[in-house]
Amino acid sequence: MKFYPFILLLFVYNICFSQAVPKEIEILKINASPVIDGVLDEPFWQNTDLANDFVMFEPGDGGAERNNKKTTVRVAYDDEAIYFGATLYDDTPDKVPMEFGNRDQFGNTDFFLISINPNNDGQNDTEFVVQSTGAQGDAKVANGDEDFTWNAVWYSKVKFNKDSWVVEIKIPYSALRFSTNVETWGINFFRRIHYINEKYVWNYIDKSKGEVTQYSGLLTGIKNIEAPTRLSFSPYASVSLTTFDGSSEFDQNIGLDIKYGVNESFTLDATLIPDFGQTAFDDLELNLGPFELQYDEQRAFFTEGTELFSKGNLFYSRRIGNRPVDRNSAEADLALNEEVTNNPDKVNMLNAIKLSGRTKKGLGIGIFNAITEKTTATITNTETDEKRNVVTESLANYNVLVLDQQFNKNSSVTLVNTNVTRNGSFRDANVTGLLYDISDKKNQYNIKGNFKMSNVKENGEISDGFSGFLELSKTYGNVQYSVGHYRNNDTYDIKDLGFINRNNRSSYFGEISYQIFEPSKHFNDYRISFESSIDYLNSPNSYTDNEFELDAFFITKNRFAFGGNMETNIGNLYDYFEPRVNGRYFKQKGILELGGWISTDYRKKFAYDIRVTYGKRYSSTENFISVNLSPRFRFTNKFQIIYDFQYSMLKNENGWVNQLDDASIIFGNRDVKTVTNSLSGKYSFTVKSSLSLSFRHYWSPVTYDQNFYALNNAGTLDTNAYVASHNINYNIWNLDLNYSWEFAPGSQLVALYRNNIFNKDDMSDLNFGKNLDNLFDESIVNNFSLKFIYFLDYNKMKTWL
Structure with missing residues (x-):
């Protein structure tokens, strides 16, 4: 067992971050709040410092702003909020693009963005964006990643003048986390000046090294803030009607979200009796492989402000309220004349809380806890109508604890613990991880890694597992590279609250890339990279596969982008997971894959993306092709549609189909076709009111020929007399029509019509038209729902009394 957790000590000494002297602006304390109307006519605005002399961020690197498109920013504060007044000069304001979009949606518009870091730690920013249309956006930024699922309540207004447009902003302290003595x-x-494809920044950012957050300027002079209580409530009510196969079900729900500032740095979020009925549908796919598919989290409570909890990739929030762990057991112990009449496929969540923040010394603390209710299946005697219940998921508690110490504006050490405790004899799990991410004083080299331990208690037995990771990188300049090693053993198990494709893996990998940061003669940007890996089983130490990949992308002066990739394997590959039996493997040759793509300028009314990939397995008839075409058309600044078509055909693939009673592992030769049609459209009445459509039809027929094989001990296939039908015809149909109206800050009314159809049979020979006819023979689930959310601020509520 090889691990290198102490190599980080070589990097720890003498680490600090240095850069050019940052710009400064002193903030002005005011006694009366301005009217947020986009007009900077209050007298105090003329007494503030001025942030000006912006420099180019993209496509160039530090060049001066254009004389006819300068930017100035003024800043003030009181005990309630911090205020910004930005004047964005433009000698042709009629050319400023004005495509309407809702919150956090960035289309064909200019925008002004503020990035604030109250602790000035170089790693944790909060962004507030105002587009030329007036639409808002906000995000938490950690480790260079923007999280636009985070939303706060703040105020802004845009006003156009003959030679500029002005943004006036009020950010209450409830939207920020800070230490009062900083x-x-x-x-x-x-x-962003979108119509000329340029971005400017106040304090220069060296794109060749480090993260954007490490290049902040300084806001000085903030003193003696007497911030009000940070407490808000978001009560909600919802009603829904679902019809299916002639039956109807009416549901209603009320609940409450609470946000409380424990102090100036820490915030408690809680949800009571949560309602996820209007959560967006998943892009489900047919899974023929041995591993679970991972889907994105769609529930707002689990996506907003979770940057701390994502550390170490140990928290997969979809485990909470997911399928009961013993759902299949309901069918296992049926007596004569019994049948399962109700078997829920989801566990209800009772409540959840998040407590998170960061001290003035850089220690981030995150605590998450959720409780799900006991879930039972109902079994009915068909003769006596007597019913009994079988517990498929006990009362369960899910907990995550994160301690993240950041230092020197570019480094951190983190401890993460996740725990799942289920009532009674059900499975319990605990995972602990130590993470480190450390850069040198010039921000040129980086070492990162982790060591994780899992502990599972099930059926009276205890299983421990481990995982380790180490990567060394050069992180500056046109040429950057990294090498690393990842390893976990066959008992490493984090699936109770995390996600892992496979365990028992040992992988060595490396990458080298070349990228420009200043435009060249023909390109604004391009990057070429080569990466490779070689994998083994951890136990026994057996070679499994290798991979080599060459990637490139280019962006021209007129925003036409294109790129391609080549990927291949050398020699034989040994798949120890496709057979579904421990110790057995399937031996194959490698694959050569070639792909290319283009993407046109989204500033134009009509644009499109095209991607084509072709692959072939060496010394085999197996091959595949995939095509993705996605045109988009902007009819007006208020109406746009995007169509996405995906087609793939995998021919002559050998894959697992069954295991017989005599332990024979049966493979079949199959063709797998996948066709996905998606359509999204939006009509925006205003930046706060819109009607949107989201549609997806996924179709995947799988056809086996008459040849089946038995896997032998050498990992190859022998002809077998096995006969069975394993053809699959798989369909998913989803349609959402959604009206959303933000009628007040933080308050929303949403009306949703949704339908979905699911079909899985063996009619894989149907063409597209007949398959649709077959699909619509199934019953359609129709759902109508209405949800009302109202934001209440404690400080405003006090004024009502």
């Missing part, structure tokens, strides 16, 4: 905050300002 008088210098990190801050930066960005401006």
Whole structure:
């Protein structure tokens, strides 16, 4: 067992971050709040410092802003909020693009962005964006990743003048986390001028090294803030009607979300009796492989402000309220004349809380806890109508604890623990991880890694597992590279609250890339990279596969982008997971894959993306092709549609189909076709009111020929007399029609019509038209729902009394 957790000590000494002297702006304390109307006519605005002399961020690197498109920013504060007044000069304001979009949606518009870091730690920013249309966006930024699922309540207004447009902003302290005794905050300002394809920034950012958050300017002079209580409530009520196969079900729900500032740095979020009925549908797919598919989290409570909990990739929130762990057991112990009459496929969540924040010394603390209710299946005697219940999931508690110490604006050490405790004799699990991410004083080299331990208690037995990771990187300049090693053993198990494709793996990998940061003669940007890996089983130490990949992308001066990739394997590959039997493997040759793509300029009314991939297995008839075509058309600034077509055909693939009573492992030769049609459209009445459509039809027929094989001990296939039908015809149909109206800050009314159809049979020979006819023979689930959310701020509520 090889691990290197102490190599980080070589990097720890003498680590600090250095860069050019940052710009500064001093903030002005005011006694009366301005009217947020986009007009900077209050007298105090003329007494503030001015942030100006922006420099180019993209496509160039530090060039001066255009004389006719300069930007100035003024800043003030009181005990309630911090205020910004930005004047964005433009000698042709009629050319400023004005495509309407809702919150956090960035289309064909200009925008002004504020990036604030109250602790000035170089790693944790909060972004507030105002587009030229007036639409808002906000995000938490950690480790260079923007999380736009986070939303806060703040105020802004845009006003156009003959030679500029003005943005006036009020950000209440309830939207920020800060220490009251910190008088210098990190801050930066960005401006996008979309119609000339340029971005500017106030404090220069060296794109060749480090993260954007490490290049903040300084906001000085903040003193003695007497911030009000940070407490808000979001009560909600919903009603829904579902019809299916002639039956109807009416449901209603009320609940409450609470956000409380424990102090100036820490916030408690809680949801009571949550309602996820209007959560977006998943893009489900047919899974023929041995591993679970991972889907994105769609529930807002689990996506907002979770940057701390994502550390170490140990928290997969979809485990909470997922399928009961013993759902299949309901069918296992049926007596004569019994049948399962109700077997829920989801576990109800009773409540959940998040407590998170960061101290002035850089220690981030995150605590998450959720409780799900006991779930039972109902079994009915068909003769006596007597009913009995079988517990498929006990009362369960899910907990995540994160301690994240950041230092020197570019490094961190983190401890993560996840725990699932189920009532009674059900399975319990605990996982602990130690993570480190450390850069040198010049931000040129980085070492990152982790060590994780899992512990599972099930059926009276205890199983322990481990995982380790180490990567060394050069992180500056045109040429960057990294090498690393990842390893876990065959008992490493984090699936109770995390996600892992496979365990028992040992992998060595490396990458080298070349990228430009200043435009060249023909390109604004391009990057070429080569990466490779070689994998083994951890136990026994057996070679499994290798991979080599060459990637490239290019962006021209007129925003036409294109790229391609080549991927291949050398020699034989040994798949120890496709056979579904421990110790057995399937031996195959490698694959050569070639792909290319283009993407046109989204600023134009009509644009499109095209991607084509072809692959072939060496010394085999197995091959595949995939085509993805996605045109988009903007009819007006208020109406746009995007169509996405995906087609793939995998021919002559050998894959697992069954295991017989005599332990024979049966493989079949199959063709797998997948066709996906998706359509999304939106009509925006205003930036706060819109009607949107989301449609997806996924169709995947799988056809086996008459040849079946038995897997032998050498990993190859022998002809077998096995006969059975394993053809699959798999369909998923989803349609959402959604009206959303943000009638007040943080308050929303949503009306949703949804239908879905699912079909799985063996009619894989149907063509597309006949398959649709077959699909619509199935019953359609129709759902109508209405949800009302109202934001209540405690400080405003006090004024009502």
